[in-house]
Amino acid sequence: MSSDAGEIDALLRGDSVLQQLKAISDLRLCDRCLGRLFSKRFRGTENAAIGERARCTHGIPETMEVDCYLCHGLFKKMDELSKLPVDELGKWEYDTLWVGSRLEFGARLREQEITARSQFTDAEPLKVEVNRELGKRLSSLTGKEGKMTNPDMLVVIDVAFSAFQLEPSSLFVYGRYRKLVRGIPQTKWPCRKCHGKGCSHCNFKGKMYDTSVEELIAPPLMNATAAEEHFFHGMGREDIDAIMLGNGRPFIMELSKPHVRKIDLVEVGREINAINAGRVDVSDLRFSSKAEVRELKAASPVKRYRITFRALGKINKQLLCEVITKLSGTKLSQRTPLRVAHRRADLVRERTVLECKLIDMQDDAVTLEVEAESGTYIKELITGDGGRTVPSVSQELGMECQVISLDVSEVSTGVEGKW
Ligand SMILES: [Zn+2]
Ligand SMILES: [Zn+2]
Missing domain, CATH: 3.30.70.3190 (Alpha-Beta Plaits)
Structure with missing residues (x-):
């Protein structure tokens, strides 16, 4: 135990804890679920170990995980659940991952009941422990590092239905573009009347202009990343009939659900400029982030x-x-x-x-x-x-x-x- 054992015992023996445990004494909880009620007070100590100590201190009979009122033995399924997304994850390039979960609705209700009756208001939520256990296993199965903020890949595992969902984060590419001809809007301009479906107003193209800076730049990036969609973020925009010269206008292309992340931007930039010669070119391509999109949109150049x-x-x-x-x-x-x-x-x-x-x-x-x-x-x-x-x-x-x-x-x- 990383918290001092004497300190833990003293707290577990306290009168208020005794009252709190009495309020749920008819509910049979496994050591893990019992320990979770205290885990925020004893950081770094395994929930099951805290639970066992609390049980022994107060002479509570042991309950096996499968008979536990709260978790119904859910943690016995962690190995099996964490294997679910492994094959599908193999189709994506990513360095960091984070696991989230969806719990059975009844488990959330039972957890609320325990909190309401016992007033253990600073207990660690069941979901947090489930996420942690799944995350540890998935990291070791895939060899990828766990990262809570901005992971390349978010995996959501539905524990009740043994299902999962992958949510790869977008890839952001910064660059500057020059527009050498008139009559091209910066971004795709969907038809106002049909919203992209195609109608007589837009000549059944679904958009008001044949192309845009976004549509000219995007294909090489889409091909290289095998992304699903792209979103163009420009630092302002020029009129459709204006040329954009100098060293170009900063932009960030957001590539959503990319299968490939480590792309050669020099090569992609060369390709963009080759296919758009005389119309649009790009320079200074580098990887960017969602945070930089916000800075770019807020800039007043x-x-x-x-x-x-x-x-x-x-x-x-x-x-x-x-x-x-x-x-x-x-x-x-x-x-x-x-x-x-x-x-x-x-x-x-x-x-x-x-x-x-x-x-x-x-x-x-x-x-x-x-x-x-x-x-x-x-x-x-x-x-x-x-x-x-x-x-x-x-x-x-x-x-x-x-x-x-x-x-x-x-x-x-x-x-x-x-x-
Ligand atoms: Zn339990
Ligand atoms: Zn239309």
């Missing part, structure tokens, strides 16, 4: 854009230069643009234009480079969106301006070396 617009009138170059100078460092007041108002809350937000530079001016077409805070509506900075964005290039020039193209030239997170 500064972005640099290249935007070309046309003014409906003759632009005075000197005035244009004055406007550009004025906009650098200006705080914009932006009411939710009309083009997105149907899916976003209508509110006014303030965003700062960090830098605005003239790149090119030809006849009526002007190209600017704009660096702005995360969440700035860049098209509206040019058009003014009917007075909803103030100030704007259109308002300052005193003439209507139309955006011809908008590209993202850099997504910069400010987290050096991380993204």
Whole structure:
């Protein structure tokens, strides 16, 4: 026993323990189930050993496990139950595992009854011991390490029905993508009308666009991992008709239920870039985690854009230069643009234009480079969106301006070396 034996005896002999045991004296419990009532007080000591000591101390007659009111001899089945998933587990690549269990409903009721009557409120739950016993056996059968948080493989064993379920954790792959052509959304865009089934609205494709950055990047990853599904997590997104340049936009691809985890990301990256040449490419692929997905989604990167617009009138170059100078460092007041108002809350937000530079001016077409805070509506900075964005290039020039193209030239997170 790792707890001091004298200490255990003293506690077991106490008056309150005697009262508690009396309250359930008509229920016959095996040493293991008896010991579990105290196990949180004597960490590191086997439940059966504590139970035996409690029984001897109080002169309680011994009950065999098969006759136990609570467990009905469940622990005799541990070897058999832990063998159930072994063959199926052999089809998956994983390094760490954790075992959970589903107990017979009656066992949970009997356990509640014991707690309610005895007031052993800090007893170890039956399920915890079952999980531990199954886990030990499965680790030794498979040679895989037990790991409670984020195991590669969660095995749930239903002890009442001798069934099991495997829940492999997702594999996460980080990278940066560049989108070299217009007209591709970032993620698969299911048809609003049929939700993917196919209808006349979507030309029976079930989606609104033929492909997406996600769908172009995913196949080599899906093939390499033999995963069931993929989910794309981007650090923000650019418009469908915007090109994404610079060193790319950070993303994490989540591969759900992967059969293979140890994949060669250099090779996969090469394959992605070969099949998508001229459309999409990826770089910096590495393994990631669910926690990083949350960080990525919460990031507010500064972005640099290249935007070309046309003014409906003759632009005075000197005035244009004055406007550009004025906009650098200006705080914009932006009411939710009309083009997105149907899916976003209508509110006014303030965003700062960090830098605005003239790149090119030809006849009526002007190209600017704009660096702005995360969440700035860049098209509206040019058009003014009917007075909803103030100030704007259109308002300052005193003439209507139309955006011809908008590209993202850099997504910069400010987290050096991380993204
Ligand atoms: Zn028992
Ligand atoms: Zn449809």
